[in-house]
């Protein structure tokens with residue numbers, strides 16, 4: 001009996017169970033660490049801030065000494081980078097700027113806008129406060145952001161821009177990260193012509209390799225471009241051997257369906273193994289996963305939209321695990337009202353391309369023209385998928401549908 005096709009969830013689960021994060025550690029300069037995945041947990045060696053300091057420009061004083069009738073004599077100034085280290089006598093205060101060390105024995109900062117400049121009984125410059133402050137007001141306490149010894153990031157965290165700033169604030173000049181994945185990419189098909197070349201009749205431009213590489217750039221992997229490979233089993237096998245020697249992953253497009261020139265499966269069987277080659281999604285049914293010894297193989301369908309959808313939905317979570325990223329939670333779906341009818345044949349989970357927006361009554365979504373899996377414009381003009389379950393038989397305008405906003409790979 002024919003084996004039932006895997007659902008998208010089952011396919012992802014099957015692949016995730018079979019892959020382990022790439023081994024190895026690299027030390028990189030912090031300025032080069034954006035989008036890299038931490039290979040070990042990061043703990044802070046210092047308190048941030050390192051000392052009690054002013055959160056406002058104004059006057060540092062003892063809150064208990066503030067009274068409208070008792071001017072506080074200004075005995076000095078504490079500036080950011082220049083502490084006031086003398087003793088502050090009773091009845092006195094210190095001019096202070098934002099970020100300056102709070103002088104010892106003082107507990108509060110009053111904003112300069114809330115004081116009046118006066119003279120004390122010896123005609124020295126002094127202030128009175130218009131309001132009685134709370135103790136500790138406008139003081140940033142040592143360690144209130146991060147304490148020495150605190151876990152800052154777990155191993156597997158992918159560094160975002162603010163994380164780089166945080167690591168700099170903790171004094172890290174370098175960080176230990178996982179090595180980047182090496183991903184080989186090829187397009188196969190005798191009908192393909194490189195963009196820029198003349199287009200003879202009956203040929204098309206290779207778009208898959210370009211969209212695949214662009215999406216992979218968002219994942220911060222090293223790309224090995226194996227180019228355009230014609231439907232020639234020997235040349236395809238050579239390209240696969242090249243990937244096996246140099247890459248952690250090979251991503252191909254086309255050649256995994258049932259066409260006469262679909263050699264990919266034969267070569268995979270010869271050089272490695274195929275785990276599965278069909279998934280019950282539309283577009284994207286002819287999707288193959290396998291192994292070429294140490295190199296993982298993802299065979300994307302040739303139809304351009306199917307290639308994009310399978311790379312984003314099925315391959316992305318596996319690449320993230322291979323890159324050592326912490327297992328991410330399932331992508332967040334939203335509910336929206338469709339403003340168009342949606343046709344659907346039952347059998348496969350459908351990823352229709354849609355455009356969603358918010359209006360006064362909630363989230364709305366519509367499709368933009370035909371949903372053919374050969375039409376890249378359907379995805380280039382979209383910002384989400386409308387996800388219809390395998391057993392859904394169509395949706396009417398006004399119904400509520402599940403949408404999945406595009407992930408970072410497509411934004």
Ligand SMILES: Nc1nc2c(c(=O)[nH]1)N[C@H]1C(S)=C(S)[C@@H](COP(=O)(O)OP(=O)(O)OC[C@H]3O[C@@H](n4cnc5c(N)ncnc54)[C@H](O)[C@@H]3O)O[C@H]1N2
Nearest residue numbers: 187189206207208209254255256257259285301302303306
């Ligand atoms: N009898 C059947 N025919 C097809 C089936 C099926 O189940 N039974 N599945 C269809 C589906 S679904 C898809 S998707 C395609 C995928 O087939 P392949 O992955 O083997 O790819 P090809 O047949 O070589 O190409 C399909 C289509 O995509 C164009 N293409 C291929 N590579 C590129 C590229 N790099 N850039 C732009 N466009 C590309 C190619 O010219 C074809 O038009 O099979 C269906 N057929």
Ligand code: MOO
Nearest residue numbers: 283284285306373
């Ligand atoms: O994957 Mo195919 O593109 O479903 O039509």
